[in-house]
Amino acid sequence: QQQVKQSPQSLIVQKGGIPIINCAYENTAFDYFPWYQQFPGKGPALLIAIRPDVSEKKEGRFTISFNKSAKQFSLHIMDSQPGDSATYFCAALEGTGNQFYFGTGTSLTVIP
Amino acid sequence: KAGVTQTPRYLIKTRGQQVTLSCSPISGHRSVSWYQQTPGQGLQFLFEYFSETQRNKGNFPGRFSGRQFSNSRSEMNVSTLELGDSALYLCASSLGPTEFQETQYFGPGTRLLVL
Numbered sequence: 001q002q003q004v005k006q007s008p009q010s011l012i013v014q015k016g017g018i019p020i021i022n023c024a025y026e027n028t029a030f031d032y033f034p035w036y037q038q039f040p041g042k043g044p045a046l047l048i049a050i051r052p053d054v055s056e057k058k059e060g061r062f063t064i065s066f067n068k069s070a071k072q073f074s075l076h077i078m079d080s081q082p083g084d085s086a087t088y089f090c091a092a093l094e095g096t097g098n099q100f101y102f103g104t105g106t107s108l109t110v111i112p
Numbered sequence: 113k114a115g116v117t118q119t120p121r122y123l124i125k126t127r128g129q130q131v132t133l134s135c136s137p138i139s140g141h142r143s144v145s146w147y148q149q150t151p152g153q154g155l156q157f158l159f160e161y162f163s164e165t166q167r168n169k170g171n172f173p174g175r176f177s178g179r180q181f182s183n184s185r186s187e188m189n190v191s192t193l194e195l196g197d198s199a200l201y202l203c204a205s206s207l208g209p210t211e212f213q214e215t216q217y218f219g220p221g222t223r224l225l226v227l
Binding site for chain 2: 032043
């Protein structure tokens with residue numbers, strides 16, 4: 001059973017658009033939510049992470065929105081660029097856990 | 113500082129064979145986690161090692177095993193390979209164990225094809 005459900009599976013936007021990737025979870029013990037970016041032929045790289053005590057976190061053009069009551073979090077990419085074309089994964093970790101649970105990934109294509 | 117390295121990068125095996133994959137973490141990192149990545153499934157956790165001890169194991173059959181050496185390098189072994197084992201195997205290293213919520217740094221992966 002997928003502990004973290006991610007959507008959409010793929011996304012195509014024009015340059016300058018704001019792609020939004022959504023993740024949902026059920027386990028209320030999760031308390032750390034990172035997002036990873038993966039380019040072809042490379043391993044995933046941490047992009048940005050959030051804890052449930054804040055509702056939003058921004059790092060550059062990347063923003064995580066977190067809705068604790070709905071058990072959902074999302075990644076927004078402002079002013080998207082062709083170089084943002086990659087696969088994005090959300091993940092979650094329990095406070096006392098030693099295993100990350102990953103979403104199934106979203107393939108983002110930004111058209112010039 | 114050198115990143116996480118994995119060897120080999122590509123591997124072709126036949127059903128029934130066994131395979132050993134290697135991961136060298138970032139210098140100073142003592143935790144290594146292994147993941148299997150397949151299209152549509154995302155990353156599935158295999159196991160985590162910290163200071164030579166397996167701390168957790170994912171929902172994979174006993175054919176998948178691993179170990180960590182005193183220099184934090186880790187190996188994973190898959191015995192009696194099946195076609196469904198074809199995947200990208202990723203390792204990630206971090207300073208401390210996973211529950212410390214420190215950044216995991218991933219290697220480029222080993223692409224395994226089972227024929």
